[in-house]
Amino acid sequence: MLNSLWHTLFAPGFFSSSAVWRALSMSAAVAVVSGMVGVFAVVRGQSFAGHALGDFGTTGASGAFLAGLNAVWGFLGVGLIAGAIMDTLGKRAKERDIATGVVLSLILGIGALFLYFDTTYRNTTGAPMTILFGSVFLVDPSLLPFVLCFDGLAVLLLFIIYRPLLFSSLNVDLARAKGVPARLISILFMSALAMAVEQSAIVVGALLSTALLIGPAAIAIRFTHRPGKAMLVASMIGIFSSWMGILLAYDSYNWPPVNRGWPVSFFIASIILLLYILSHLRLRMGTRRGKKVLQEG
């Protein structure tokens, strides 16, 4: 009885498959880094930029493929350059959304051209789909050292600029008046964001990189106002949702209508959206009891 319940929850072979263990550990690493960087991305209102950086991966990967380079350099190169352009063009808050949009459209257009060359001269078609939708089960182990290295670099950069970044994210005018080099901090944060997002786009695809960057951080901010704690909570939520997603995707191999499993991206994205909506409801009940909400998340 207990055994059959166990088998319904965890389909046989879940704990003995090395692909599952790799997926669990890689997605946890991605969730932690995305959660930490994501808190700042959400507070600074850079969700669009965070998503755009993930989409740049399509262009980066197809460009690197065309040039015969390792995909990592394509991802990072396009991410860092386009990130710097977005940041420079969008100095004022009003311009930021538009600048991000124009740069994203341009980079995607260039990506369409690269993909066309890839399919014409090198005969591949599946690449864009893999990058866009991704799958935690298809991680190329040879990329892992690069990914972990840039992960570490992104977190290190975040810790170095932590205090001035926090100050200028909460009140940029005051920070500037106190002598914080807000422009420099902004571009450094964009580089950290680019590194974090590009490496997670390599591991889990552009779709999940946005989901794990924005969702957990936005939920965490609703529960705590201390940035350090928010980063911790966001990482935990990210790990929880990606592990749940992996478990459900593994179980879904015997689900109707076809026996080939449902995509893990679908599960993780749905879990995160569901948690976000639930956090809204909880917060509303909380405010009704008279709790003061200081921050919109």
Place this chain on the structure above:
Amino acid sequence: MWSVWHFLFAPGVFRDPFMLSTWEGASIVAVLAGMIGFFVILRGTAFASHALPKGGFAGAAAAALLGINTLWGLTVFSVSGALAIGWLGRRGRHDVVIALILVFLLGSGALFLNLSDMYAPEIYSLLFGEILGITPAEVRDTAIIGLVSIIILLLVYRPLLYVSVLPESAQARGLSVRRMEMVFLFLVGLTSAVTVPIVGALLTFSLMVAPAAAASYLAKRPGMAMILSVVISLASVWLSILLSFDTGWPVGFFVASLSAFAYFLARFATARRRAIFPKAHRQPAEM
């Protein structure tokens, strides 16, 4: 003389029957996206205009799974995505809500694709556009729904402009800011649904953002900005079709580059003017 003409306009670019549908369909899309784009820029909703065409892609995959017309799937998903953004956006940050709705739609798209056996070229054409394969039936559908969207847009033009520029004052005058926002998002969703099947998600997004962004730096009055946006949008689409026909390269690349080029040109031209005449300083929002 003829050789120059043929170099510029490859033989058949105007006469082939399938090219006729391409010109018609692409022009309708350019006008529609250029008009909506004016409000996209004014209200700063470039993210929504990226998310809805791309998320509508899930609808196309669902339609393929159920074996119904792609347009229906796209309409249902883009419009309900738009309404969900408007509804959830009331109590949270807009950009966060858009990002989460987008990934949810894309995740569902991945699921439907997985279940339905769609071919990679079909997906490629939905995302990046395959402008040279438009059928007359698609042009007809786009023309009808596009006309409906333009009529709605012209009907709400004044209140929407008021709400976008001076929300507090509009609210005090009895206009519902939220309702206008819903109407606007609905229009973006509807526009995405009709334009994505014929030009792809990328092209729709490019045309909804870049031409209007360029126009916002050049025009002084709102009506002028909207007309200019349509003109830039049409010019980049027409030029792109010619270039794409000549080279065989994807049309999405040309539209994205040309309209981004227009944006950079407009922005830097006015930046220099501003430096010379500081009094002419004008932010795009204050058009």
